[in-house]
Amino acid sequence: MAQAEIPYQEAMPLHHPHSWVTKYWFSQDHKVIAVQYGITAMAVGLIALLASLLMRTQIGFPGAIEWITPDRYYQAVTMHGMIMVIYLLTAFLLGSFGNYLIPLMLGARDMVFPFVNMISYHVYLLSVVILLASFFVPGGPTGAGWTLYPPQAILTGTPGADWGIITMLLSLAVFIVAFTMGGLNYITTILQARTRGMTLMRMPLSVWGIFAATVLGLLAFPALFVSAVMMILDQVIGTSFFMPAIASSFEPSASEYSGGSPLLFQHLFWFFGHPEVYIVALPAFGVVSDLISVHARKNIFGYRMMVWAIVWIGVLSFVVWAHHMYVAGMHPYFGFFFATTTLIIAVPTAIKVYNWTLTLWRANIRFTVPMLFAIAFVITFVVGGLTGLFLGNVIVDVPLSDTYFVVAHFHMVMGVSPILVIFGGIYHWYPKITGRMLNDTVGKLHFWITAVGTYVIYFPMHYLGFVGVPRRYYHNEPLGESAFYPASAELLNQGISIAAFIVGAAQLLFVYNLFVSYWRGRPAGDNPWEACSLEWRTPQTPPIHGNWSDTLPTVHRWAYDYSVPGEKEDFIPQDVPHRA
């Protein structure tokens, strides 16, 4: 391997902070920016959690809180979905994990353009502010559902159809700008600023997952951006990109609309939306691979296969989008094409699951909190993935569409699974970020309530879906005698809601743990988990601005040399040379 090239990063000029403001607010240090992204995403995520609890209150106990009107219910549904997918999961996995891990794991001083990176966070913050402002505009936030389908999203009758939807779309457009600035940095850093010896095939899988997800983001978010622009134009100046003439029969004032195509929006939205699923899933795949390998004291099984699986999932994710649209009234021939590609994408995904399982097989597993979350992820992902096979087939999807079966499926596979990885990742890297361990007992309590609660919440939903309970319904009451699903469903809904309250409250344990451990946690030392990858090899913990001493580390091996036969230690860090 040629090692003659000198990494430009070694002599990279850094903008050192001079005051509190430049150190913690306008910092150009990727680690500070990562924490900023993380805190903002978690804060806005708590709002989304609150929205979901409002929904569950209404579903489990209809009418218990009169404040929850149908409008507010739909607004809660929408904001919960949108915040969780975009502002929490995407922002956390890429903005926080991406920012923190890429330079440290690659042995770089910082991102290639720290200033752009700093701007990226502040633009993200602006998008969050616009999003939160939508709660206070006349009419409240949009209640169109997170997919924002026109024509209903911008027609009177949908809550927030004027100001709410505009602020939402504006916030998304701003978010995309923020993501683009961050994403360009991540990709350029990964491709052009690795340290000596760090080939792509020696990168930890976390970086691979973040890399593939960022590429997907840069190529998929444009479709959302474009559809947001067009919908704003439809709403504000009365163009008809998405608005057919029939929309005016619902709304006399909308009589100027004619000839638009609502299907076009759905295609554009899902051309973004399906890669988005993998934008969330791929970093989670990567991070969990590292967690499992470290805490199982075993090299990841089939590293190359894992990398290629990530790449192929990324490629295929651009040709499966319309499996979200089987009942949308698209071209009838599309079902065959998209069902086929959807089932093909299950192959690399299954390869990853086998490899995680085989990594655990006969391993020296340490049941630390991160490991518990990682194992819970694998199980949850398998459950969610299997129901995905059901829904990927047109004939099975048609009756199940828009029922709780779908809700259960996507919460398992792209809601809870990545969240479990985020928790696992925080428990894993908190010692590096702060120098202190998170409390183990509180962590385990948090884990068991969250993991078990997940199943209590989402398992019964599969059944609800099979008996035909539709999603997004305010309540079943007006149907009365003719209600088309059994009364037992109501009882299940109550149980699910109670579980949701408990799981929701348990997240406070986590927040408490984060705060208290920052001051009272057990000092962690440099490498508490005895891990191999470079981020544990910084001269200081927490790492200083610039990460490394005068020279960057040189990498001699992959990140998974655990339990190597014949070695004294059960792990060999990446920067340790091979014995002569």
Place this chain on the structure above:
Amino acid sequence: MAQAAAAGHATIFEDWGSDVTTFKGVPWGKAMMWIFLLSDTFIFSCFLISYMTVRITAAEPWPNASEVFSLTMFGAPVPLLLIAIMTFDLITSSGTMALAVNYGYRRDKKKAIRFICATAFFGAVFVGMQAFEWTKLISEGVKPWGNEWGAEQFGACFFMITGFHGMHVSAGVIYLLIVAWRLHKGVYDKTNYEIVEIVGLYWHFVDLVWVFIFAFFYLW
């Protein structure tokens, strides 16, 4: 070396399999600009694909671009005259940009700055002509929400796509002027002047987009 492309496809595996950098000899800024342009390609393509979709699905006749965009010269309408002039203007600016890049790499700072300013000038002229075109169309009754010749998406797509392109040109003019000013101040003197190539990439991309808009919007 950048010129080593002729070395063959085997270099793909060497480059992607190597440490430190994947794109050999490509400065960070240039790599970032290329990746940004790839992302921007997706934005413009999504706009154009949306335009294609609403145009094909339109049940009303689509206005004839050749007539709508004609200018009357010497008493007879000349189709697409202004658009043709705009096209030649943009190509001219691309040429001056290419020369600026070339002089930049020859470390001929003065000429590079001069050609960058020329490029910015042609860009500004383009935006001016676009403003004229918009004003003329609006006064003739083409609005984003309707026109008298047929499908209302005609105006909507026109204003959206050319507007987005025009914003790119305007941003490019500002970007060019900033780079020219900073070059003049000597900010880039310690580098290889690759900044000229980076801003050049952006500018050629703007021209490239216009090629597709010209073919698909004006000629279809």
Place this chain on the structure above:
Amino acid sequence: MSSEVGQQHPLSLYFWIWGLLFVVSAGSYFTDFMEAGYLRWTLILTFMLVKAGYIVAIFMHLKWERWALIYALLLPPGALLVLMGLMAWESWDYTWLSRVVYFGEDPYPLRCPDAANPNCVPMAH
């Protein structure tokens, strides 16, 4: 950052390409005076691709970059071709036909095999 010298090419090359771009653009413009038909469409697309090719290959220097970069830039837009193809198929073969069949008249009768119709836009189908 880079110690290597960037793109160095003789000026004559740029002038050549510059001239060619003018010629191709002129050709592209004159397709507008042609009868609608497959020939015109072929010319429009050919001129478009030739122009785009010259700009990307020569002016943006992609021709002289290493294959690692060329492929990284040229492969991803394939996803757009899939989107474009499927959207064209659906718009014409399904959405537009349904609209005509259920809601009204065909503004271009049968997409006109009748070439005399100036509105005729022959579509590959």
